[in-house]
Amino acid sequence: MRGRPANLKTRDSRLLTHETYFVSVGRMETLPLIGTLVVPLLGAVLGVSAAHTPAGKRLLSGLALLNLLLAATLAVQTALGKPHLVPGPWGLALVGDRLGAVFVLLAAGIQATVLPYAARCLEGQAFGRFAVFSQVLAAATDLTGIAATPATLALGWVAAGAAVYALVAGSGDAPAAARRVGLAFLLGDGALVGAVLLLCGLAGNPTLAHLPAAGVPLAAVRFPIGPLVVTAGDAVALLIVLAAVVRSALWPGPRWLPATLTAPTPVSALLHAGVVNAGGFLLIRLSPLLGATPVAASLALTAGLATAAFGGVAAVVRSDVKGSLVYSTMSQMGFMIAECAVGAFAAAVFHLVAHAMYKAALFLGSGDGVAEAVRQRRTPRLRAAAVARLRPVLAVGGALGLVAAAWVLDPASLAHWDARVTVAFAAVSIGSLLWGFAGRRQPLAPTMWGALGLVAAGAGYLLWSSAVAAWLAPQLPSVGTAFRSPVWMLVGLAAAAAVAAWLASTAWRSAPAVRLRAWAFWAAWGRPARPQGTPVAVRADALEVWSSWKQPV
């Protein structure tokens, strides 16, 4: 942590006025920004009084739709021009830019569907409570997304944490789960508040645009710890990473996400509306503060890749639908944080949004789990010989075809490591999709058409993700030198592929593989809570005991 990065802006940049970065806009244009805060709060007020009447429910759904409309308007506004700033009282300020608009649009979009879902699903139950706190959560998430200063962001962040705690604690009979969520958020949110206090104390109350300049006063405060010298900037960076790691439920943070299964299905879906994925947003938003501390990015990358691997394994080990979804979310959050740590901000935002929609939909449909399992079991698995022979060809061909398509569509896309990472992961995904697709008895023609369709979908996905990235890029913070190389993502992918190949080969039943699988099973089901007086290990006498049981008594 000793070296100072070279790319810090000079002191001059502190003298820049807001107008250099932001355009001022008229009162009407600030409407979407203010509206995304006011409308959900109106919903919360309505939820207190009228959530149980049919008209109240309709009105709540209508407000959620209105909020979605406002968020969409905001996105259009930012698409048309530069970010605009709305200063507020007490040093708070709002900003309308593309990153924030996307985040708000995601949150509003998920809310707009989950709210009417919950109104039916929680019929006769605590829908009022759900309505109130989900709308508080919506306002808080919107505030996080459109905060123009770190202090504003922290305010939204903490409020969102409190709302999630209230939603989980509201399901009543699971105080232990709520406590786990509460303690985790106390740690993570405390870290963010600490970072913001340090920042504000030493560098005033900078807007996001001034964060690069804030590094200078932060770097000036040094704490020697033995041979190391830790600056206030390092402390801020580490605290921010801690906050992101905890909120996104990364290993080795507290396991609060599995505990939320004690809350109703709509709550699980809502967690994807800018709660669990807020860690990635935070790292991108405050990335200028990380630029001076390579260790912070390294920690985020390590935690991200480790969680991506662990969560991915736990998700395929769990036999319960929601447990599998929860660990899959953890894994995906690990991937997202790792993307942030290698500076692939646009890719991380794309992932954040798409995964949130994917997983929220799967949670809402989790009740289909029984019927789906039964249908899969009852449908014949026999393969037609021709298709069986084609299976590896299809998989490898599809993966290569996707790479080729990426190159044909945009030769430049393979020039950067960022893009190469995206293409490599997509190729693995398409290859495995095709491998699975060709495993059921189907005539050859539909199989081939289906395979072609899947590759085309993969190519479309690459195009779409690069278009979204290109749209976001101008308004994303520049990537500091402290961020790691995207090659690390490929190293992680290669390592996982190597382990998978080893497992898929004959080693599946070998002793190390069995140990890995057994370990994965216990890890995926979590360590048991240990009440007082619980034995923690096999008693020494048990070993002798078992050896002697066979003797005639």
Added chain:
Amino acid sequence: MEAAGVSADPSAGCTAAERASLAADVESAARLIAPMWPLEGFIAVNPLMGLQDRGFAAAVREAGRWLPLDGYPAPALMKTAHDAGRVTDSDLAAVLADHGLGDDGTLAALRAWPRSPSGGGPAGVSRPDPPAGAAAIDAQWAAFCAAFVDAGVSAWALPGRSDGFYGCWRVVAAHDPLLGRRAAAAVAALPADPADALLAALGRLGVPEACRVDELRSRLARLPGWAGYARWRQDWADPQCELPAVSVLELLAVRFSYEALLLGASAWEMPAGVVEPDPDGGADPEEVGPPALLWLEAYERHYRDELLGRLSAGRGARSSAPPLAQVVFCIDARSERLRRALEAVGPYETFGFAGFFGFPVAIAALGERTATARCPVLMAPQTTVRERPDPQRRRGASRRLASRARKAALHDAWRMAKLAPGGAFPLAELLGWWLWPAASLRTAWPRPTQEAPAQTVLDAADAGGLPLEERIRFAQGALASMGLTRDFAPLVVLCGHRGETAANPHASSLDCGACAGAAGGPSARVAAAALNEPAVRAALGERGIHVPDGTWFVAAEHTTTTDEVAILDRHRIPARFEAAVARLAADLARAGKRCAAERAADLPGVPALHSDRGLAAHLARRSADWAQIRPEWGLARNAAFVIGPRALTAGCDLDGRAFLHSYEPDQDPDGAFLEGILSGPLVVAQWINAQYYFSSVAPAVFGSGDKTLHNPVGGVGVLCGDGRDLRTGLPWQSVAVGDRLYHEPMRLLAVVQAPLDRLDAVIARNTALSELVDGQWLHLVAGPGDGSGWRVRRSGAWSPCVPAGGRW
């Protein structure tokens, strides 16, 4: 460690006698737990069926020794009922009089009970304290069950699965963090056979043989869900069942191995606060129960008086016109409304019969690899009937097959991409853009996902189906036992039923219980095909049942969530019946609308409407809505089972609360049909009734909890919240709204129109039946059915039914 060398022969462990006595103890301990059928075909059971021989009150008390349950309606519920006049003082007085306790002081004390409940049900019984560390062991035990009982949900199977439940546990437990560093060595030293392991563990802990059953039972009570699955799998499942095999013995072997490893030698102590084991295993039938039981009896008696009053008042004026059609419905209580509505709409005669229509077969639907049983679980299916495309009309069928295969292949593709390293991340990025808009549409405009319409054949006469002789036998049995042996109408409709819901793990709980928790339509199609077969008809004629050529058996299916009735196999109905079928379909649609309007009054969340059409649209949306946790009330509020000719109930509004079984006492002099009804459908109805009863009064133990917290596991059942034990019984939302019960917890009231001596003979012949009737699991009322002279059976004797308040 030396000792290991001493015993070279591993089979020297325990003798056959020891094993046999252990097996008997395990069997005895497991009687606390009822089998739990996978949700693929939900079967309502009496959760205390294993204790049936003790009688209701004693069984509830015994269960209360082990499980945290009260077993009777809560005092608050009784208080509300009393305030609403649902139970009156005269009901209470009448119940006391039944018990020979008539004085006012007792009545006053009983009346005061709901306001200051004391000495209630078995809640007063103290349950044994859990052994040290039990909660930590519970968590590992249940997690292992959840991972092992997995019919293809997780992509990474547990290692050692092929070694069976216990063998697999030994492989996995070697790395169990709860067992710590020494786990591998300790587990390796365990006996390889579960019975040996259980005996050794019990021996190590020092559990005396006299207390063994109680110890085993108390552990099963800590994991009732998975223990219920094990009971189903070992005692009730089809031998060819593909779901993972678990036995209660293996379950206990794992449990006690944990305890022996963690607690060490001679850790067992006589648990403090245990009630002495029940020596006689039953209570004195004459003993007056706790106040809660007396209140329950008064609550039931009130309903009994009301129902018998309605039956006497109803004396249906039946139209003399020859019926357009005879419609046979399932005995399911939900059919009662539709039958009443249909009879009101036109000249129709209706019957009630178990919804498998007497053909105990398994059915493999088009494009399905495996067949599922479509008969009551008390019977074994005789054969498998396979649905096949109609040879003349293959297009629809091949479209359906192709779409099924495509869906399955896409699902496989999705699973494989999730499994591939790194594959899940682009997968989510790719699919999110499709799934969320689809989810939003599905929430805003729920639409049923329908399979491609296909014209198929489902006929037991196909190769591999039933032999002709069997088809004749089943056809004859069905017609004769429902009393439909002459005066056939031009159309005889066999109407099965199904529930149509979305994203509902308990979907099959709304299907037909007589078809083993599956849709009833296919069974109706099999039965109708057999009854239309010329060879079968000819043989029936020889046996005295002359079905005229002008009669056609039509299969139909009642969708209970929408109250629409579909005519099935319409393409196989001869053209000469076209006009009659068209009229029938129109009348069924009208009847369905009436039925829906009646049902909608009780359904929460129905907007204040409107026209018939608006209601139909609402119900259609509701049944397709994945956010809907209460698509219909199902069998909630079921209360009675009426066995007799339709004349007994015609014109009576029974609120959809009664199972109705057709029975003609005159055609059954030797009581054979009655015996069939009482030992089959009545038992099924009692199971359903008891399931609803216990899911209502003991939702924490015998209900499956809050539906919004359900988490499907392994393709077999649900967990609730972050719990790890399988949940059994009905979701809370199936019996209640918020904290208000909708179901009225009562024991089944069976009303039989038959001579008393015939009933006595049948009951005397059937042990299980006499346990049910004389053990107070249900109330049996019988009589000649002329409106007077109903008798109720108490303690094996018949006494006149006198209404509490005077006359009906």
